Amino acid sequence: GNSVTQMEGPVTLSEEAFLTINCTYTATGYPSLFWYVQYPGEGLQLLLKATKADDKGSNKGFEATYRKETTSFHLEKGSVQVSDSAVYFCALRDPASGGSYIPTFGRGTSLIVHP
Amino acid sequence: DAGVIQSPRHEVTEMGQEVTLRCKPISGHDYLFWYRQTMMRGLELLIYFNNNVPIDDSGMPEDRFSAKMPNASFSTLKIQPSEPRDSAVYFCASSPGLAGGRTDTQYFGPGTRLTVL
Numbered sequence: 049g050n051s052v053t054q055m056e057g058p059v060t061l062s063e064e065a066f067l068t069i070n071c072t073y074t075a076t077g078y079p080s081l082f083w084y085v086q087y088p089g090e091g092l093q094l095l096l097k098a099t100k101a102d103d104k105g106s107n108k109g110f111e112a113t114y115r116k117e118t119t120s121f122h123l124e125k126g127s128v129q130v131s132d133s134a135v136y137f138c139a140l141r142d143p144a145s146g147g148s149y150i151p152t153f154g155r156g157t158s159l160i161v162h163p
Numbered sequence: 164d165a166g167v168i169q170s171p172r173h174e175v176t177e178m179g180q181e182v183t184l185r186c187k188p189i190s191g192h193d194y195l196f197w198y199r200q201t202m203m204r205g206l207e208l209l210i211y212f213n214n215n216v217p218i219d220d221s222g223m224p225e226d227r228f229s230a231k232m233p234n235a236s237f238s239t240l241k242i243q244p245s246e247p248r249d250s251a252v253y254f255c256a257s258s259p260g261l262a263g264g265r266t267d268t269q270y271f272g273p274g275t276r277l278t279v280l
Contacts, residue, residue, distance in 0.1 A: 080267065082268075084269075089273075090273055090274075091167070091254050091256070091271030091272050091273050091274050092206075092254070092256075092269070092271045093270075093271065094268045094269070094270075097268070137206070141267055149194060149211070149213070149218075149258075149260075149267070150208060150211065150219065151208075151267075151269065153205070153206045155205040155206075156205060156206070
């Protein structure tokens with residue numbers, strides 16, 4: 049079956065530090081990959097996505113590249129801000145799997161950025 | 164658009180009581196999902212609908228849980244009777260669907276925080 053594995057948190061950084069949150073996946077077919085972000089007290093919202101190998105999704109200074117050879121979709125940001133403190137979820141949607149519209153989410157990684 | 168609307172935002176009830184959570188999806192979206200989020204289990208998909216029809220309810224934990232979507236603009240998740248272990252944040256999400264070149268992005272509501280005493 050499909051699965052998404054994220055690094056466990058919390059990740060604690062100082063403002064302006066470089067961020068990497070690792071995400072690897074297992075899928076039957078050729079999935080679309082997503083990063084969602086959940087700010088405190090809110091629902092998840094899409095941060096970025098990629099639909100094919102070597103695609104780079106980007107938004108708000110965050111980037112992630114679809115690496116089919118390593119089945120990874122690591123999230124990066126060059127300089128984090130306090131306002132980036134949130135929980136980040138890696139997810140996939142595999143059109144080849146039964147129930148192909150159901151997304152598979154990782155457990156989430158909490159990011160805490162200190163001033 | 165107002166986004167996905169959920170009510171109530173907070174619910175505190177006593178064990179054994181019936182709880183009804185409500186969701187209004189974004190207009191024009193074909194898919195609606197109900198999730199539960201806890202620290203222990205993370206984000207769990209309970210059930211999803213396509214064009215108001217339940218497609219997969221394998222995530223519904225027990226017969227105490229039921230969900231309906233009587234029309235394209237309204238869905239409910241009901242727990243009867245409620246138990247303390249049902250305490251969680253329940254999210255509703257909607258998605259346009261990929262037909263006609265649209266997107267599979269999910270749009271989440273703000274959630275209902277349920278506490279069962």
